[in-house]
Amino acid sequence: MTVVELHGVTKTYGTGPAALTVLHDLDLGVEAGDYMAVVGPSGSGKSTLLHVMGALDRPSTGRVRFAGDDVTAMSDAALSRVRAVHLGFVFQQFFLLDGRSALENVADGLLYQGVRRPERLRRAREALDRVGLGARAGHTPTELSGGECQRVAVARALVHGPRVLLADEPTGNLDQASGAAVLDLFDTLHEEGATIVVVTHDEHIAGRLPRVVSMRDGRVEHDTCPVPPSSAGVTS
Template sequence: MTPATDPSPPVLELTGISRTYGAGPTALTVLRDVELTVREGEYVAVVGPSGSGKSTLLNLMGALDRASDGSVRLAGHDLASYSDAGLSRLRATYLGFVFQQFFLLDRQTALENVADGLLYQGVRRAERRRRAAAALERVGLAHRLDHVPSRMSGGECQRTAIARAVVHAPRVLLADEPTGNLDSASGAAVLELFDELHATGATIILVTHDPGIAERAPRMITLRDGRIVDDLCREVAA
């Protein structure tokens, strides 16, 4: 199967994307003429050597950076037409982020950290806590609601970060090296959680340098020198 044959509606569309930092002789072009469509329910791994533009691509898809040329559309919204405040609202509505670092607040419990993921949606406190508890249960942490990060393992902290990312039911979950700080057992558990989320319909875009991790995704995009050099869809063993 190729990406073009997927009948699902597009949730991310990148057309003619380039990203250059600086100007003049010292300008550095990190992405060049990227064309990419991600559809609802896809699980996509983005791979490539260090410096190939993987994280820059993720930042553009996540409205954390702006393209130098071309257009990025998220759920039909042209990101170039939005102010920084407008992009913040789009991120809070449509996107969930999981990074290598957990970015949990040290003095807040798992429940409070996850509930904070709903602050920008105007959800009342009691409802935030109810949804946060449900999200933590979904990632297998119903027994850790009142634990602060220092009382949890690295794998549990990353599961908490995932719960925070999905608590508002985003259209797309973006993950940048989410197992990079975990031991092999904890990393495997996090990847199994991504498999479960995808099986329930989540759209996931995962950046990784590890080909073994990328093989779990039905679609793998390879970047080299800022360009997409391969875009492969394949069957993945259950």
């Protein structure tokens, strides 16, 4: 099943002579169970692609479909619901609240689903156990290493059982050992059936993943295992 489909997607910032087109007429599909790296030099459009795929930003032209539904035409409230229920995000910055424990930071990932606090905490404990941090649940981010903070961020992204995990330079702020631990965790999650897209500039990281999409100047230059988006519901 193709879970994310981009059809003729263009993204332009600004208008007139100062307009900057970052993505150019992209067609791309992501299959359930994919483990995909998006690589390319700085300015190639890979982070913008991730934001469009994750309904964090709307395309200027074209269509984005998630599990068959056209999210391009959805209201902001509907897009927020898609992100909260179906998508998990991990960024280079951890975005953890310093005054809250790891458990509370992870539980906050369920706030927008209306889950009651006892159930939020139960699921958060399970998510922390899943990333190997159950024993550190009561520690705040200032008491954790960078690698541990990123694993907390991964647990927060997983706590609601997303269909797709999107990671933007998830090892960018980590030392080599901590970064390797996060990638090992991603490997395990993929083996368990997770669909994962990782944006990275690191060719070594990309070499670990079974599918690599290379970008340059806002276009897909090469895809090692292309998944064409379906034409269902798409009109010219």
